[in-house]
Amino acid sequence: MKLIKLTNEQKLQFTKERMKMRKNFFESPDFRTFLIDCYTYLNPSSYGTKIQERFRKDNGWSKVKASENRGDYKTEKGYVEFKVSYLGAMNTYTLKHIRPWQELDRYHVLLIDSQCDYTIYDIPKNDMNEFIDKYGKPCNGTSTANAKNQKVEYGWDFKNTGLYRLENFVMKPSTKINKFFEF
Numbered sequence: 481m482k483l484i485k486l487t488n489e490q491k492l493q494f495t496k497e498r499m500k501m502r503k504n505f506f507e508s509p510d511f512r513t514f515l516i517d518c519y520t521y522l523n524p525s526s527y528g529t530k531i532q533e534r535f536r537k538d539n540g541w542s543k544v545k546a547s548e549n550r551g552d553y554k555t556e557k558g559y560v561e562f563k564v565s566y567l568g569a570m571n572t573y574t575l576k577h578i579r580p581w582q583e584l585d586r587y588h589v590l591l592i593d594s595q596c597d598y599t600i601y602d603i604p605k606n607d608m609n610e611f612i613d614k615y616g617k618p619c620n621g622t623s624t625a626n627a628k629n630q631k632v633e634y635g636w637d638f639k640n641t642g643l644y645r646l647e648n649f650v651m652k653p654s655t656k657i658n659k660f661f662e663f
Contacts, residue, residue: 487638498521504528515596519596559585564589573637578635588603600651600652611636612634615636618634619632
């Protein structure tokens, strides 16, 4: 079905159904179906938390209070901040609100391609800090404006072709979106 070919009435019906699904969101037991539903029915501000919580619960990890400023959950390897990004229209992934000052041990980064295949990366904090030093930009304001700020949040946009930078951090289970690693 191509949405562009739908009539206005059909588009309005789709919009109503989408809004209804947001209020009564059902989590599929299948993780990939869950990711498809999140992208289809939820907005980015709500699907990020929903995916994070599903991933945390599926793995049996304990939640960390936001007031502790130590990430989103705790695993056997320590405190973890979770980030998720769907591949955008410009063939780009976006990670936002990376806070280098937080006392945590690692980042779990879930990247989801246009087919909702996904790869999970387990990135130690020191490696993420190196990525931010090389590729990061302040989420708010300019580098000059933030020069004296102690707590700057960073973002990092990268093309699908840049996934090789993360190859060493692939975590299981993943459906391995970085297929160009396969020979």
